[in-house]
Amino acid sequence: MLPFARVAIIGLGLIGSSIARAVRAEMPTVALSGYDADPETRETARAIGLCDDIADTPGAAVLDADLVILCVPVGAMGDAARAIADDLPADAVVSDVGSCKESVAKALAEALPDATIVPAHPVAGTERSGPEAGFATLFHHRWCILTPSEGTDPVAIERVSTFWKRLGATVETMEAAHHDRVLAITSHLPHLIAYTIVGTASDLEEVTASEVIKYSAGGFRDFTRIAASDPTMWRDVFLSNREAVLDMLQRFSEDLSALQRAIRWDKGDELFDLFTRTRAVRRSIVEQGQDDAAENFGRARD
Amino acid sequence: MLPFARVAIIGLGLIGSSIARAVRAEMPTVALSGYDADPETRETARAIGLCDDIADTPGAAVLDADLVILCVPVGAMGDAARAIADDLPADAVVSDVGSCKESVAKALAEALPDATIVPAHPVAGTERSGPEAGFATLFHHRWCILTPSEGTDPVAIERVSTFWKRLGATVETMEAAHHDRVLAITSHLPHLIAYTIVGTASDLEEVTASEVIKYSAGGFRDFTRIAASDPTMWRDVFLSNREAVLDMLQRFSEDLSALQRAIRWDKGDELFDLFTRTRAVRRSIVEQGQDDAAENFGRARD
Numbered sequence: 050m051l052p053f054a055r056v057a058i059i060g061l062g063l064i065g066s067s068i069a070r071a072v073r074a075e076m077p078t079v080a081l082s083g084y085d086a087d088p089e090t091r092e093t094a095r096a097i098g099l100c101d102d103i104a105d106t107p108g109a110a111v112l113d114a115d116l117v118i119l120c121v122p123v124g125a126m127g128d129a130a131r132a133i134a135d136d137l138p139a140d141a142v143v144s145d146v147g148s149c150k151e152s153v154a155k156a157l158a159e160a161l162p163d164a165t166i167v168p169a170h171p172v173a174g175t176e177r178s179g180p181e182a183g184f185a186t187l188f189h190h191r192w193c194i195l196t197p198s199e200g201t202d203p204v205a206i207e208r209v210s211t212f213w214k215r216l217g218a219t220v221e222t223m224e225a226a227h228h229d230r231v232l233a234i235t236s237h238l239p240h241l242i243a244y245t246i247v248g249t250a251s252d253l254e255e256v257t258a259s260e261v262i263k264y265s266a267g268g269f270r271d272f273t274r275i276a277a278s279d280p281t282m283w284r285d286v287f288l289s290n291r292e293a294v295l296d297m298l299q300r301f302s303e304d305l306s307a308l309q310r311a312i313r314w315d316k317g318d319e320l321f322d323l324f325t326r327t328r329a330v331r332r333s334i335v336e337q338g339q340d341d342a343a344e345n346f347g348r349a350r351d
Numbered sequence: 352m353l354p355f356a357r358v359a360i361i362g363l364g365l366i367g368s369s370i371a372r373a374v375r376a377e378m379p380t381v382a383l384s385g386y387d388a389d390p391e392t393r394e395t396a397r398a399i400g401l402c403d404d405i406a407d408t409p410g411a412a413v414l415d416a417d418l419v420i421l422c423v424p425v426g427a428m429g430d431a432a433r434a435i436a437d438d439l440p441a442d443a444v445v446s447d448v449g450s451c452k453e454s455v456a457k458a459l460a461e462a463l464p465d466a467t468i469v470p471a472h473p474v475a476g477t478e479r480s481g482p483e484a485g486f487a488t489l490f491h492h493r494w495c496i497l498t499p500s501e502g503t504d505p506v507a508i509e510r511v512s513t514f515w516k517r518l519g520a521t522v523e524t525m526e527a528a529h530h531d532r533v534l535a536i537t538s539h540l541p542h543l544i545a546y547t548i549v550g551t552a553s554d555l556e557e558v559t560a561s562e563v564i565k566y567s568a569g570g571f572r573d574f575t576r577i578a579a580s581d582p583t584m585w586r587d588v589f590l591s592n593r594e595a596v597l598d599m600l601q602r603f604s605e606d607l608s609a610l611q612r613a614i615r616w617d618k619g620d621e622l623f624d625l626f627t628r629t630r631a632v633r634r635s636i637v638e639q640g641q642d643d644a645a646e647n648f649g650r651a652r653d
Binding site: 175191247269270273275304345 | 543573
């Protein structure tokens with residue numbers, strides 16, 4: 050059974066356009082409408098036939114929808130919700146794809162006090178942005194986390210869950226606050242650290258930018274991929290999930306100081322013990338299909 | 352012209368066994384001998400026919416060589432050099448593949464005071480270890496850095512340079528001290544940070560190991576790859592390149608504190624500016640062929 054028949058996507062970047070393509074591939078009878086605040090993105094979306102209709106206002110996009118998914122940076126969720134408030138059908142379910150859930154749930158509930166809201170976070174993405182970066186299989190074998198607040202209509206939760214399963218995802222439900230702490234360590238802190246080290250390397254005087262790039266295959270290049278992610282999206286994530294990110298950052302800094310001390314005082318055993326322990330984590334990730342089993346992420350061997 | 356006719360490889364892990372395979376592929380007439388301190392590794396090397404001869408002592412492996420390459424962890428270079436000292440032919444060139452060059456050059460010069468030494472560092476690798484992890488194209492399109500000390504026979508330098516070019520690498524020459532600072536930022540610090548964050552994530556009480564693994568596609572999984580690298584090799588690298596690593600770590604920590612402050616005080620512009628700047632670095636790395644142009648490192652789309 051089709052969970053929704055008329056889906057509106059607000060925000061046509063990497064995630065929004067991937068949802069559109071995945072819906073086309075997996076539920077081809079669904080009527081798809083879309084909107085993006087950027088006129089150029091709307092033009093591109095029309096040119097590549099991303100949806101059945103690309104509207105010129107958010108209201109026009111949602112007029113007829115039974116599911117509205119907000120796919121904008123988390124700092125823009127409140128505004129996006131307010132922009133559809135007057136035209137949202139009473140029986141529509143509203144969802145989103147934001148990487149922080151407490152702040153987004155609050156913003157959506159304030160903007161749409163009478164709507165049925167089921168916040169969601171598909172844990173998937175690439176370093177690319179924009180309507181042409183999306184692809185239909187982005188959510189295959191990835192997790193999608195739902196964080197409905199207490200008292201949400203269970204039928205609506207079930208329909209959103211079915212929707213994501215149809216796109217290839219595995220669905221998990223948890224509290225928004227717990228989600229934000231889990232993602233702070235598995236996604237937000239890794240991005241923050243990657244952005245930092247790429248900045249540190251760029252600012253050195255004695256090592257040239259050209260040297261940093263030439264010798265990046267020694268490890269550095271791995272960090273540049275996530276440090277190439279969308280700046281607006283990530284600025285919003287850090288500001289919206291501030292407390293959890295700062296707490297995880299504090300723990301990371303303490304651990305880094307301990308390693309720094311081990312290096313300074315020649316404590317090789319401490320280093321060796323940690324390095325042996327971390328190896329097992331990689332093994333589990335590969336075993337559970339959350340990363341490529343081939344070495345080097347399956348990068349081409351030549 | 353063949354730069355060397357009889358090559359001995361001491362240490363048959365990822366790098367040593369990749370050199371053996373690459374020599375077989377690119378210079379098939381070269382006579383290859385090998386040795387590894389681990390009897391099991393020698394057995395495996397024999398079983399897969401890695402070299403023409405796998406010797407049971409380091410001395411026997413180098414008896415007839417015109418090039419000896421030490422492919423052991425940097426902390427074991429001195430011992431490996433001492434172990435071949437008595438049997439090393441007078442006209443043989445000695446090289447190595449260590450990730451730190453000042454400490455290794457010193458250890459080799461002390462152990463082999465009369466030998467012609469041309470230290471080298473091929474900037475290439477994967478997270479795998481051992482004789483079966485190597486492959487012939489590992490050095491294609493990668494840089495190999497030579498750090499000969501002043502007064503080294505230019506003909507020997509030229510021959511080692513030709514050897515690496517024949518294996519598919521591009522060769523650069525620089526001072527050992529500069530090498531160690533460049534690699535501290537492009538390779539050593541990235542590994543240290545990756546090991547740290549994987550450790551931090553493993554030690555959380557409120558977020559389970561299972562959650563860390565399930566939601567790792569949000570960014571964390573990228574770090575687990577290099578945190579799965581060989582523990583002995585990396586322990587040695589951090590202790591051997593201590594000063595440069597501690598200095599780069601200090602700069603990184605300062606930059607991380609600045610970002611922490613920007614998040615705490617809601618300075619979105621500072622975050623946005625950095626995140627925009629780091630994007631360009633990725634672009635250069637891809638343009639210069641130092642990483643996959645496909646998104647997500649070219650990970651399979653399904």
